[in-house]
Amino acid sequence: MRSPSFLRLLSKEFRELLASRAFWLLLLFVGFLVGHSFTTAVALYAEMSGTGGPAALPQGLTSLDGVLVPTWGAYDLAATLLFPFVAIRMVSAEKESGALKLLLQLPGTLGSKLAAKGLVLLFAWLVAWLPGIVAIFLWRSYGGHTYTPETLNLLLGHLLRGLLSGGLGVAAAAIAEGAASAAIITLAFTVGTWALDFVAAGRGGLVQQLASYTPTAALRSFEQGLLRFSVVVVIVILSCAAFVLAGIWLNIGQTIKIRLLTTLALLIVTFGAVVAGANLRASRDLSENHRNSFSTVDETALRSINQPLKITIFLSPEDPRLTDFEQNVLKKLRRSLDKLDVEYAASSRTGLFNSEEHYGEIWYELGGQKIVERSTIEEVVLDQIYTLSSVAVPDRSGDEGYPGYPLAAQPKHAAAIFYFFWPLLVIATWWLSRRF
Amino acid sequence: MLTVEGLTKKFGARRVLAEVSFTIGAGEVLGLIGPNGAGKTTVLECLAGLLPTNSGAFNYNGSPLSARHRKEALFYVPDGILPWAQQTVKWVLTFFERLYAQAPEKLAALAGPLRLEEIKGSRIATLSKGERKRVLLALGLLTSHPLLLLDEPFDGLDLRQTRDVMPLLRSESATGRTLFVSIHQLNDAAKVCDRLVLLNAGERVAEGTLAELQKQARLTDGGLEEIFLALT
Numbered sequence: 001m002r003s004p005s006f007l008r009l010l011s012k013e014f015r016e017l018l019a020s021r022a023f024w025l026l027l028l029f030v031g032f033l034v035g036h037s038f039t040t041a042v043a044l045y046a047e048m049s050g051t052g053g054p055a056a057l058p059q060g061l062t063s064l065d066g067v068l069v070p071t072w073g074a075y076d077l078a079a080t081l082l083f084p085f086v087a088i089r090m091v092s093a094e095k096e097s098g099a100l101k102l103l104l105q106l107p108g109t110l111g112s113k114l115a116a117k118g119l120v121l122l123f124a125w126l127v128a129w130l131p132g133i134v135a136i137f138l139w140r141s142y143g144g145h146t147y148t149p150e151t152l153n154l155l156l157g158h159l160l161r162g163l164l165s166g167g168l169g170v171a172a173a174a175i176a177e178g179a180a181s182a183a184i185i186t187l188a189f190t191v192g193t194w195a196l197d198f199v200a201a202g203r204g205g206l207v208q209q210l211a212s213y214t215p216t217a218a219l220r221s222f223e224q225g226l227l228r229f230s231v232v233v234v235i236v237i238l239s240c241a242a243f244v245l246a247g248i249w250l251n252i253g254q255t256i257k258i259r260l261l262t263t264l265a266l267l268i269v270t271f272g273a274v275v276a277g278a279n280l281r282a283s284r285d286l287s288e289n290h291r292n293s294f295s296t297v298d299e300t301a302l303r304s305i306n307q308p309l310k311i312t313i314f315l316s317p318e319d320p321r322l323t324d325f326e327q328n329v330l331k332k333l334r335r336s337l338d339k340l341d342v343e344y345a346a347s348s349r350t351g352l353f354n355s356e357e358h359y360g361e362i363w364y365e366l367g368g369q370k371i372v373e374r375s376t377i378e379e380v381v382l383d384q385i386y387t388l389s390s391v392a393v394p395d396r397s398g399d400e401g402y403p404g405y406p407l408a409a410q411p412k413h414a415a416a417i418f419y420f421f422w423p424l425l426v427i428a429t430w431w432l433s434r435r436f
Numbered sequence: 437m438l439t440v441e442g443l444t445k446k447f448g449a450r451r452v453l454a455e456v457s458f459t460i461g462a463g464e465v466l467g468l469i470g471p472n473g474a475g476k477t478t479v480l481e482c483l484a485g486l487l488p489t490n491s492g493a494f495n496y497n498g499s500p501l502s503a504r505h506r507k508e509a510l511f512y513v514p515d516g517i518l519p520w521a522q523q524t525v526k527w528v529l530t531f532f533e534r535l536y537a538q539a540p541e542k543l544a545a546l547a548g549p550l551r552l553e554e555i556k557g558s559r560i561a562t563l564s565k566g567e568r569k570r571v572l573l574a575l576g577l578l579t580s581h582p583l584l585l586l587d588e589p590f591d592g593l594d595l596r597q598t599r600d601v602m603p604l605l606r607s608e609s610a611t612g613r614t615l616f617v618s619i620h621q622l623n624d625a626a627k628v629c630d631r632l633v634l635l636n637a638g639e640r641v642a643e644g645t646l647a648e649l650q651k652q653a654r655l656t657d658g659g660l661e662e663i664f665l666a667l668t
Contacts, residue, residue: 008535012520019522098517101486102575105511106535253485253503 005107006116013090013120018433020093022085023124027426029082033074034131035418041070042139042411049406058404062289063145068154069223071135075158076219078128079165084186086124087169090117091246092179100250110247117170118243125162129155131422138417142409147288150225157222160235164215167242174246190215201317209278213238225287226331233277241270283335289402294332297394298382305366305389308339312363314356316346325362325376332378364388437462437614438483438501438509438583443492445478445638452478456492456640458633460583460616465609467629468618469664474635476618477515480585483616484512513576515587515618518568521561525552525571528560532578546574549600565592573601577608584608586617590624602628622660632660636668 017023045066094100103113140146172185193214200211211217213234221228248254248262285292293299311330315322333340346359362381364371366388373384379396386393438460445453453475460466468476481487483494485506494501496509520528529552533543547553550570555563563571569592576584589605590598605628609615619625625632626646634642634649642652646660653666 005535008531012531015523015527016520019520093521094519097519097521098514099519101481101484101512101514101517102519104486105484105507107507253488255488258488 006112009106009108009113009116010119013116014123016090016093017086017120017124020086020089022082022089024426024430026078026082026086026124026128028423030074030078030128031131031418031422031426033077034071034135035414035422037074038067038071038135038138038418039411039414041067042142042144042409042414046408046410049408058406059289059402061404061406062287062402063139063405064147064150064154064223064225064287067139067144068136068146068151071139072132072154072158075129075132076161076216079158079161079215080190083125083128083162083165084169084172085183087121087166088173088179088182088186090121091170091173091250092176092182095173095250096178100252104250104252110251114170114243114247114250118166121166121170122163125159125166129158131418132158134417134422135414138411138414142407142412144407144409145405149286150288153222153225153227153286156227156232157219160222160232160239161215161219163239164218164235164242167239167246171242171245171249174249213274213278224292225285225289226292227284227286229282230278230280233280234274237270237273237277241266241273281338285335292331292335294336294378294382295394295396297396299336301386301391301394302333302336302382304391305337305385306339307367307389308341309333309337309385309388310341310343310363310365312343312345312365314345314358314361314363316359317344319346321360321376328378329376329381437497439495440479440483441493441495443479443482443494444490445475445482445487445492446490451638453482453638456635456638458640458643460614461631462582462614463609463612464630465605465615465617465628467625467632468616468635469620469622469625469632469660470635470641471668472620473637475638476620476635477587479635480512480587480616480618481514484510484585486512509581510583510585511576511579511581512585513572513587513589515569515572515591517572518560519572519575522559524557524559525563526556528571529556529574529578532575536578536580538578538580542578543574546577546604549604550574551597551600566594566597569593570597570601573604577604582612583614583616586615588619589617590619590621598624622664626660634664634667641667 045061048066049061094103104110106113136146136151168189169182169186172182172189173179176182176185193216196207196211197214197216200208212221213231218231218235221231244266245263248259248266251259254262283292294302311333313322313325315325330342347356360374361372362374362376364373364381364384366385369388371384371388373380375381383393385391439457440459441457443453443456444451456475456479458466468479470476478487482489482492485503496505499505501509529543532538533540550573552570552574555567555571558567560568560571569589573586573589576586586605589601593601602624605615605617609630617625617629619629631643631645632649633640642649642663644652646663649660649663649667650656650658653663655662655666
């Protein structure tokens with residue numbers, strides 16, 4: 001990897017990146033997107049913090065939810081609609097111009113050539129982060145609070161999101177005849193994952209587990225301050241598999257039959273690796289307000305339950321009570337209990353005009369006993385579980401609450417930075433790069 | 437140096453090469469001649485490993501040519517490509533020069549006959565067909581493989597440029613390097629090649645020196661055009 005030829009290949013890919021209009025357009029538009037998201041988020045946060053109206057409860061005001069996630073949401077959009085085109089261009093330009101025929105004969109394996117492309121794409125994605133990083137510093141300069149572990153976790157989520165998008169773009173460009181077809185493949189994949197997200201909501205089982213690794217769902221856990229090792233491993237596996245797939249299809253000296261068979265083998269190996277990775281249960285709650293965990297005393301009490309708990313939910317996927325239950329209770333229970341089985345028993349999608357006999361009920365079964373409950377409030381649910389398992393309800397009075405960080409600041413200088421200086425910097429750098 | 441035996445290539449049901457066999461001798465300039473659509477480029481791309489073959493064997497110095505050996509043994513310069521179009525000629529040439537650890541004198545020696553000085557600051561995308569061809573030839577000559585495959589090295593060059601390039605190829609061969617060139621201009625082929633392989637409709641029609649081809653065509657006199665017409 002560190003051979004002189006690899007460094008030369010890396011330098012070639014770097015120059016090709018600088019010659020790519022898609023890259024400069026990504027930089028230009030990402031500045032506008034981040035700028036708009038940031039100014040809107042800061043203004044809304046100020047409004048919620050008490051400027052010109054009633055303030056929200058301070059405990060509900062977190063910089064992560066109020067400013068960082070919406071601002072960096074611009075990168076989710078960029079990773080979906082802009083960055084894949086940078087990746088596609090890295091491969092398609094060489095395929096269409098015939099340069100691929102020279103590239104394949106150059107020193108180094110095809111793997112090292114794809115690694116050079118991957119590293120340069122990673123560099124491109126990190127450069128595109130500059131407006132987002134500037135936004136974080138601006139927020140700090142206004143007096144805004146940030147909590148380093150949850151901020152770094154969010155950045156890790158976007159790094160993986162970019163890695164997956166880049167891999168997907170490169171694979172699509174390697175398989176498709178031209179850049180336009182590659183773009184269609186990439187967008188079809190994205191739309192497919194959105195559809196999977198929608199279909200899997202409130203379904204449970206394999207479909208829901210699969211859907212938790214779609215780019216949007218995977219990013220969501222990082223946005224919640226949760227570091228799930230299974231998500232990290234699965235996204236890295238999928239990204240690497242995408243580059244290997246690109247390698248298979250760029251090996252134009254092989255017959256289509258061999259490429260198809262190798263692709264099939266890759267899919268089988270990737271599926272196995274993803275299933276193994278998805279079984280990793282380790283996770284860290286890096287959010288400052290520990291939103292992904294119960295209180296320390298409850299966590300300790302829950303860990304003492306060894307019997308399997310079965311929860312049967314009679315709530316339809318679009319019922320807001322199910323969303324509450326998922327976010328406030330189930331997500332935490334999955335992290336706290338090793339033996340948890342969740343069944344979604346409602347048959348309708350919306351729950352409107354539902355005449356199912358048990359609709360709205362949530363059944364808890366443990367050690368042959370069953371409790372039926374309708375509440376989705378954390379404390380109520382936990383108390384029911386303690387009753388079933390004969391574990392004493394812990395004393396929660398000592399838990400310190402999250403203070404919250406209200407801030408009524410205006411996004412000073414943000415418009416000038418994101419709408420004027422950033423585009424100017426991008427255009428000037430592009431112009432300078434053309435001279436070398 | 438390299439023997440090709442029974443090379444067959446099909447695109448779907450269409451057979452474009454049928455049991456083609458020939459030998460490339462060390463240090464020679466071997467010409468692959470034939471009309472458009474004869475399969476010349478396909479032969480070169482199969483040899484370079486850029487196209488899968490249906491059958492056939494390549495032996496390099498007595499051993500089967502594996503993918504790894506191929507990369508060390510030969511380099512193929514395709515015709516009509518536009519590599520790294522947004523880069524300057526100077527950068528692309530320097531990239532190859534450094535990649536193959538060539539001494540600066542090598543590129544300097546190519547600059548005159550290929551008239552690279554006048555285009556070195558231009559981007560590849562802005563070059564004319566002839567200028568691109570000169571850059572591609574330079575790239576091929578900057579590699580260090582014992583066997584260099586050139587697809588239509590004179591296509592796009594004017595008469596004066598062709599006359600400049602021919603001695604360059606001969607002098608490259610004189611250094612011990614083997615050249616295998618596909619050419620459809622028969623007069624040019626006769627001037628630059630030591631031996632020739634005549635391909636027609638995917639089949640090898642003849643192979644040998646000009647004198648040997650004349651004999652095969654049962655001609656006592658006449659150039660390559662007459663031989664070609666007599667044999668195809």
